[in-house]
Amino acid sequence: MINQNPKRSDEPVWWGLFGAGGTWFAMFTPVTILVLGIMGPLGILDAEALSYERAADFATNIIGALFVIATIxxxxxxxMHRIYHGMHDLKIHTGVVGKIACYGFAAIISALSVVFIFMI
Known part of the structure; x- marks a missing residue:
């Protein structure tokens, strides 16, 4: 028999953020590391292109600010989603406290990234 009134789950929200974060990390982080961490220090890029003024201008532009916030x-x-489910796989069942701790920490970091970007 099919339950006509199933309990609503909040998992689609967390899985959506998990998927978005994994995709962002796989697609944009390697390019960011290549440009800022390898090409810049090796002198392949002009030092003026990575100056503080240009970086600050990029981070205060709406597109740049969204990029920096999303990258963080x-x-x-x-x-945090991987840690939460990894603890469950290791038979460490934290329940609601673990969920609040993991997702709360991610929410705090997200909020701080927004605050610090708009303080520039």
Whole structure:
């Protein structure tokens, strides 16, 4: 018999953030590391292109601000979801407290990234 009134779950929200964070981390983080961590220090890019003024201008532009916030926040949601379910796989059942701790930490980091970007 099919339950006509199934209990609503909040898992689609967390899985959506998990998927978005994993995709962002796989697609954009390697390019960001290549440009800022390898090409810049090796001198392949002009030093003026990575100056503080240009970086600050990028981070205060709406597109740049959204990019920086997404680069910080989305992988954090991915990591916290993986930790939460990894603890369950290791037979560490934390229940609602673990869910609040993991997702609360990701929410705090996301909020701080928004606050710090708009303080620039």
């Amino acid at each position: 926040a989305l992988p954090m949601w991915h990591a």
